[in-house]
Amino acid sequence: MNKLVARIEARTPAHRDRAVDGLRALALLAVPTGHWLLGGFTLSDDGAIHNASPLAAFGGLAPVSWILQMLGIFFLVGGYASVLSFRRHEGSTGAWLKGRLARLGRPVLGVTAVWAALLPVLHYGFGVPGDTLRTASTLVIQPLWFVGVYTVVTALTPLCVRAARRAGVWAAAPLLGSVAVVDFLRYGPYADAVPSWLSLLNILPGWLFAYQLGVSWGEGRLTRRHAWGLLLGGAALFAALLLAFGYPASMVGVPGEVRTNSHPPSLLVLALAAAQSGAAILLRDRLGRLLKRPALWAPVVVINLSAMTILCWHQTAMLAAAIPASYGGEVPGLVGAPDSIGWILARLAWMPLFASLLVLIGRYTRRFESPWTRTGPARRTVAGLLAAGFAMFALGLA
Numbered sequence: 237m238n239k240l241v242a243r244i245e246a247r248t249p250a251h252r253d254r255a256v257d258g259l260r261a262l263a264l265l266a267v268p269t270g271h272w273l274l275g276g277f278t279l280s281d282d283g284a285i286h287n288a289s290p291l292a293a294f295g296g297l298a299p300v301s302w303i304l305q306m307l308g309i310f311f312l313v314g315g316y317a318s319v320l321s322f323r324r325h326e327g328s329t330g331a332w333l334k335g336r337l338a339r340l341g342r343p344v345l346g347v348t349a350v351w352a353a354l355l356p357v358l359h360y361g362f363g364v365p366g367d368t369l370r371t372a373s374t375l376v377i378q379p380l381w382f383v384g385v386y387t388v389v390t391a392l393t394p395l396c397v398r399a400a401r402r403a404g405v406w407a408a409a410p411l412l413g414s415v416a417v418v419d420f421l422r423y424g425p426y427a428d429a430v431p432s433w434l435s436l437l438n439i440l441p442g443w444l445f446a447y448q449l450g451v452s453w454g455e456g457r458l459t460r461r462h463a464w465g466l467l468l469g470g471a472a473l474f475a476a477l478l479l480a481f482g483y484p485a486s487m488v489g490v491p492g493e494v495r496t497n498s499h500p501p502s503l504l505v506l507a508l509a510a511a512q513s514g515a516a517i518l519l520r521d522r523l524g525r526l527l528k529r530p531a532l533w534a535p536v537v538v539i540n541l542s543a544m545t546i547l548c549w550h551q552t553a554m555l556a557a558a559i560p561a562s563y564g565g566e567v568p569g570l571v572g573a574p575d576s577i578g579w580i581l582a583r584l585a586w587m588p589l590f591a592s593l594l595v596l597i598g599r600y601t602r603r604f605e606s607p608w609t610r611t612g613p614a615r616r617t618v619a620g621l622l623a624a625g626f627a628m629f630a631l632g633l634a
Contacts (some may be wrong), residue, residue, distance in 0.1 A: 244537050245530040254533060255524035256313055259516050261539040263310035267379065268550035270304035272590050273583060274488060276574030277371070277558055284367035285562050287374065290574035290583075291490045298485035305487035305498070307382065308446040308509025309516055314386065315450020318393045319400075329394055336390055339605070343544035344383050346604030347552070349619040351376055352626035358559075368559060373630035375551040381499075382547070385439065389447045396444075396451040404457035408448040411441040412506055419503045423481075423495075435500050442501030446509040453517060460518060467514030474507040544605050545598045553594035557586065 248254075274297070277285040291297055318336070325332040351373065358364040399407035418438050421430045449466070452458045477483040483504045489496040497504050527533045539546070558570055566572035569582025608616065 241530045241534040244534045248533065248537070253524070254527035254536070255520045256316055257540050258523050258527050258536050259309055259520075260313045260317075260543070261536045263306040263313065264539055264543055264546055266304045266306040267547060268553075268590070268594065269587075270301065270488070271375075271379070271551060272554055272587050273304070274301065275375070275554070276579070276583070277562070277571050278573050279562055279566055279571050280367065282365055282367070283562060284365035285371055285558060285571060286367065287371055288574050289488075289490060290580060291486050291488070293575040294580070295485065298487075301487040302508060305505070305508060306512065307443070308505070308512045311386075311389070311443055311446035311509070312450040312453070312513045312516060314390070315393075315396065315447040315452075316454040317450075318390060318447075319397060319451050319454030322393055322397060333391055333393075337387055338607075340383050340387055340390070340544065342606075342608060343548045343601075343604045344380055345619050345623050346601065347376065347548040348380075348623035348626045350601075351552075352622035352629075355626070355629065364559060368562065370629075370632075372551075372555050372559065373626065375555065377627060377630040379547055379551065383544075385443050388440065389444050392444065393451070396448050397455065399448065400452040400455045400457055404455075405449065405452045405462045407452060408445050411445040411448060412503075412510075414438075414441040415445070415501065415503050415506055438500040438502070442505060445506050446513055449510075449513050458517065463514040463517035465514070466510045467518065470507045470510030470512075470514060474504060474511060477504045477507060542598055542602055542605075545602045546594065548604075549597050549601055550590075550594050553590050553597055556593050556597070557589055 274289055274291060276288045276290060278288045279285055291301070321336070322329075322332060355369055355373070359366065359369060396407070403409075415438050418434060421427070422435050449458065478485060483502060484490070484493060484495050484497055486493075487497050487505065487508065489499060496502075527536060561567045562571045569579055569584075569586050572579065574580075574583070611619075
C-alpha cells in the first residue's frame, strides 16, 4: 500500500489542482452513500423486492439529504475542468466533444448491456421474480439520467465559455431565473391550469446552473467575493423556500409525496448548489493544502479514475447483497420495511459490504471506461441493442 501511495504521488504533476479533484471525489462518494443509506427494500408475499425509503417514516432524516445531494458540486467541478480541457485542446471543437462524450458513454453502454444479458439468466436460471428484476432495473438505470444530462451540458461548454467571458458569474443568473419562473407556474396560484410537462423545462437550466458557475470559475471570473455571495445568498434562499414557500425538505424523492425537488430540479436544488459552490470555492486552498499529504491524495486519485464505474455500478453492488438475501425472508437493514431506528443502524452496518462488493465488481467492469480498441463494429452493435432493450425494460416500455 505504501508503494502504491508513493507511486501515485510520484506520478502526480506539480500543476495538478488537487483541491478540484478532491471536490469531485467527495461528490462522487456522496452518490452511492446517499443511495445506500436512503434506499431500502420491502418484501412482498411472492418473494419479490420493491423499492422503499426510510424518509417516508423518518422525515427528520431530510437534512441528511442536504449533505449527500452534492450534484451541484459535481457540476461545478465539471464546468471548471471542462474549461481547462477546452483551453488545452488541439483540433476542432467537435473532436474535443467527441472524446469527452465517449468517456461518458462507454461505461453506460457497458452496465446496461451486461444487465440486459443478466435478466434472462437471473429469471429463468435462478428463479428471480419478475418484480424483483424490474426493481433492480429501475435502480440501475436511475443514476444514469445524470450521465444523459451531463452529456448535454458538456456539449454546451463552448457556449458556456462565451457567456462566462461576457458576463462572468452573472452568466448563471438567467438559469436561476428560468427555474424560478417555472416553479412559480407549477406551484403558484395558477398551478391547476399548468400542464404537468412544464416541470421538464427545469431539467436543463436546473443542472446547467452549477456547471456555468464552474465555467466562470475556470475562466477566472468567479472571485472569493462572489463565492461569499453564493454561499450566503444560496443559504438565505434555501431557508426562505423551506420556511415560507413550503418546499419539501428532502432533496430526493419520498414515496407518497406529491412534490419532489430533484426530478426535475426545483429552485431549492439551485439554492443548495449555489451555497455548496460558494463554500467549495472558499475552501479550495485549504483543501489543496490538505491533499498534499500522499496518504490522503492517493484515494482521491483512485476514486477519480473510477468515477464512471462508481456511478454506474454502485446500485448493482447493493442488489448483489439484497437479491440473494431475499430468498431467506426479511433481513434487518437489507430486506424489510425501512421504518425503524433498528433498520437505520442495520443499514449502516451493511454499507461496508456494499462498498466491498463495489470494489470487487469494479475490478472487472472498470475496463468499460477505457477505449474499446478490441471491440469491433459487430460487438458494439450487439452491446447497443442490449442496452436499448434494458432501457426499455427498466422504463416499463417492454
